[in-house]
Amino acid sequence: MHGDRLLLGPGPSVPYPEALEALTRPVLGHLDPDYLGVISEIGDRLRAVFRTANALTLPVSGTGSAGMEACLVSLLEPGATIIVGVNGYFGERLCEVACRGGAEVVRVEAPWGSPLDPADLLAAQRANPQAALLAVVAAETSTGVRNDVAPLGPELAGTDTLLLVDAVTALGGTPLEVDEWQIDACYSATQKCLGAPPGLAPVTLSPRAVERMRARRTPIQSFYLDLGLLQDYYLASPPTYHHTASSTLAYSLHAGLGRLLAEGLENVWERHARIGAMLQDALPGLGFELIAPERARLPQLTAATLPEGLDEAVLRKRLLTEYGIEVGGGLGAFAGRAWRIGLMGHAATERSVVTLLGAVRQLLG
Amino acid sequence: MHGDRLLLGPGPSVPYPEALEALTRPVLGHLDPDYLGVISEIGDRLRAVFRTANALTLPVSGTGSAGMEACLVSLLEPGATIIVGVNGYFGERLCEVACRGGAEVVRVEAPWGSPLDPADLLAAQRANPQAALLAVVAAETSTGVRNDVAPLGPELAGTDTLLLVDAVTALGGTPLEVDEWQIDACYSATQKCLGAPPGLAPVTLSPRAVERMRARRTPIQSFYLDLGLLQDYYLASPPTYHHTASSTLAYSLHAGLGRLLAEGLENVWERHARIGAMLQDALPGLGFELIAPERARLPQLTAATLPEGLDEAVLRKRLLTEYGIEVGGGLGAFAGRAWRIGLMGHAATERSVVTLLGAVRQLLG
Incomplete structure (x- = not known):
């Protein structure tokens, strides 16, 4: 029963019927031309939803937390500074994951239930201009609070600090403009406003973020969550083998995004x-x-x-x-x-x- | 089309019809009592397939490579030594992932296409008695070679070196006896001989390995792949939230294992x-x-x-x-x-x- x-x-939310139906399609190998076609279309659909032209836009084979960790470990080197906005559970998690990656964390706090003040975040960046990243959760799932990330990107554009936005609950639910807001790295999850079952974490990196990742002096501590390797796997031709991605989950995300974009x-x-x-x-x-x-x-x-x-x-x-x-x-x-x-x-x-x-x-x- | x-x-292999059918069950939340029941039964079924009584037996929310990395980073501290048997692609990957985790890797090689000699591995352990892990791929997917892991556990039992076995292609295909062979850590994947779609990595740790993990002096570098946190998420009551596991993939693994165990x-x-x-x-x-x-x-x-x-x-x-x-x-x-x-x-x-x-x-x- x-x-x-x-x-x-x-x-998770209730998936779109199209996303559930797609789960039953025959499994394909991760190098099958048909599967690679689906992956390519998922890239296009994710770009439409993230509102970006970023080439590196792909689904990480894990849940939203895997997307978070992939962005952090791919963009942070040991000893790097990260400024994190903390006003809920997922801001705390950003600190925790960054710490485990050997980063120095500068916390900018607001009480749980209140939004972060963008001015506080920018002040922290001016006090820590060496910071590699400034990270904010756009939609705090723990409190229902929307943090205003739109003003941050333009202010950070002339600095060495990249903007990382957690859009796990935001993407597909409330306006998010990766390119217009000059967001350098953004991750989400399939099981919230995208209307697919859990299991994949859409991620996008700006060209500036990709350049930063490619120029790092130390290897990315994770092999599984190395966005450089995932770029070579999903976006290079021919693809460089990395892991056996799940065509089952890919189909489902593809169908959920299709339904979403058909609605507009x-x-x-x-x-x-x-x-x-x-x-x-x-x-x-x-x-x-x-x-x-x-x-x-x-x-x-x-x-x-x-x-x-x-x-x-x-x-x-x-x-x-x-x-x-x-x-x-x-x-x-x-x-x-x-x-x-x-x-x-x-x-x-x-x-x-x-x-x-x-x-x-x-x-x- | x-x-x-x-x-x-x-x-991936063609999944059992039961495993495909299970994908369409309604999605459940990761704290739903019905879902927790399925997770508990997956634990029992995985124990039967791994041939173990290990309490820490669970599916990691990622593919086989995520299982590999979860075991390595959970059991290795920076600077620890790991002995790795290398006679194919996945032995190389063990070295790569361990290196990224800051471990010192001692390679024991055989030509691609030939099996490792257990005596060589044990000699390397005697030369490196401080080694935290000795890791071997039981079934090298890159060459079709079976490495004999059965003799290793009893020899390592009196040492400080835990035995880690990659059973990605082995599990459910050829005999593997986690308890009888005294394997301390073992990981697999759902899309090979277990007959389910890709997306999850079954992992089991012996009590000795859990003790080692719980006694470490440094945090596990990965949050997403921290087997201690996953133990608290899947096996504690009440569960401590970690990530939003995919009930869709869990159902499918549950059904695939059910079919396998019904055959025997x-x-x-x-x-x-x-x-x-x-x-x-x-x-x-x-x-x-x-x-x-x-x-x-x-x-x-x-x-x-x-x-x-x-x-x-x-x-x-x-x-x-x-x-x-x-x-x-x-x-x-x-x-x-x-x-x-x-x-x-x-x-x-x-x-x-x-x-x-x-x-x-x-x-x-």
């Missing part, structure tokens, strides 16, 4: 905005309090504290077992008193919202 | 042995020459040079385009003059062999 969940947590990226952003607002307009009436301030609120991921006196874990479990609806629990300071509700990709629909609200109303009695 | 290949290369592991070994011999008995009659000596020949992966005067690449391409059959080209010293033919998992059947032989006979005219 297979559970059939309405996935409204922080991810701006239309998809608008849909996420509209559906997220529909939920966020309704929650206060049920006694929930939204965590992110309005100016920095993500539509695709809403974090909200529960009405006083309710046991969030018990309620969340009932939502799952009695209604087959998954939402996420709070993290960090919000553990035990908040939910994280995702309305991402194929799940960003009116139906999801009325279903969730109806079930919550029943549960609250 | 979807290509429908008979996959007889070095991997020994029966599957016997089937691979019989089908491989059927091919290997026939190839010389067509002018092919088997690369591996008989005593070290893998049934699941046959490397053979082509009859004099034939262009292997042209012939291989015709096999793919005219017959829809994929075989692999030679690597290293065998590039341009050999094929690598996999008869793995669901593809290890009489039908595969007669199909391939029939097509090759036609092509050779």
Whole structure:
């Protein structure tokens, strides 16, 4: 018996039917011309979604965290400085992964639930002009906060500091403009707003970032997550063998992106905005309090504290077992008193919202 | 239009129908009780296939190379010594990944196409008793050679050197006994003899290896491939969040292993042995020459040079385009003059062999 969940947590989301269907295509070898054609089209589709002309745009064979680590270890040498914006769980993870890579981490903080101030990040860069990277999470999945990354790129353009943006929850959900915002490195994941199952991490590097990677003096500490080797594997002709990529997951991403682009990226952003607002307009009436301030609120991921006196874990479990609806629990300071509700990709629909609200109303009695 | 290949290369192989079917199950969140149940059963099934009671037995969210790197970086500290048996491409890769992890590599070599001598490996360990690891590829996918790993574990048991075995192509194809052979760390991949699509890397660590990992003085350089964190994610209750694992791939591995174990592991070994011999008995009659000596020949992966005067690449391409059959080209010293033919998992059947032989006979005219 297979559970059939309405996935409204922080991810995975319910994939597009096209993305699920594509999983059953016959498996192809990773050097098959048909597979290489699909990979090439995935590159084009990812460029359209990242809004970039970057040649190095490919899916890393791992989840979003693998994309994060691939960017960090490919662009950081031991002893390099990285400035990290930290206002949630995934900012903390950036610090952790960079530390393990031997980097010096300069933290720029804001409280969990509040956005980072771009001026603080730029001030930290001026104080640390030797920094190789400045890294920010565009959409903090832990708090539902949108960090404003648009002002950073133009200010960093004349410096030695590359801009790295975590777009795991942002990509395909809210506006993100890799080229216009002068983002040098960006990674995402398939199972959030792109509407495919988990397993791949789309990554894009600017020519400046590729040059930096190719000019490094020390080898990249990871073989599996070496974006230079992955460039030679996915984008060179003939490809240099690196690993046995999964045609199964590639097909599915290809199909999910196809569906998204057929709707139109701006239309998809608008849909996420509209559906997220529909939920966020309704929650206060049920006694929930939204965590992110309005100016920095993500539509695709809403974090909200529960009405006083309710046991969030018990309620969340009932939502799952009695209604087959998954939402996420709070993290960090919000553990035990908040939910994280995702309305991402194929799940960003009116139906999801009325279903969730109806079930919550029943549960609250 | 979807290509429908008979996959007889070095991997991926044609998945079991059950493994393909499982891909379409509804996606579940990585903390869903139903998913955790599947993960627990995958652990049990992997233990049965690895022939181990090791608690730390889990699928890494990446391909076989991710499994290799996870074992190496989790068990090696910077400056540690590793002895590596090198007689093919994947022995070289072990050296490369260990080097990037800051280890000192002691190479023990045999020519490509010949097996390693266990006595040489043990002599290297006696000369380097400080070595943290001794690593050997059980089934060299690059040459079709079986390396004898059974004698190593008992000899290493009283030393500080742990035994690491690459079982990417071995597991589920030829006998491998993790506990009986006293293997401390072993990794594989789903897309070879286990009969599932690519994307996951089964890994198992002995209690001694877990102890070593938990006692290290330096952090594991990779966050994504940290087997300690993965142990806390997959095997602790409640799980500590690490990444968003793919229920899609997990289901498929679960189903592939279920099919394999229903047939019976020994029966599957016997089937691979019989089908491989059927091919290997026939190839010389067509002018092919088997690369591996008989005593070290893998049934699941046959490397053979082509009859004099034939262009292997042209012939291989015709096999793919005219017959829809994929075989692999030679690597290293065998590039341009050999094929690598996999008869793995669901593809290890009489039908595969007669199909391939029939097509090759036609092509050779």
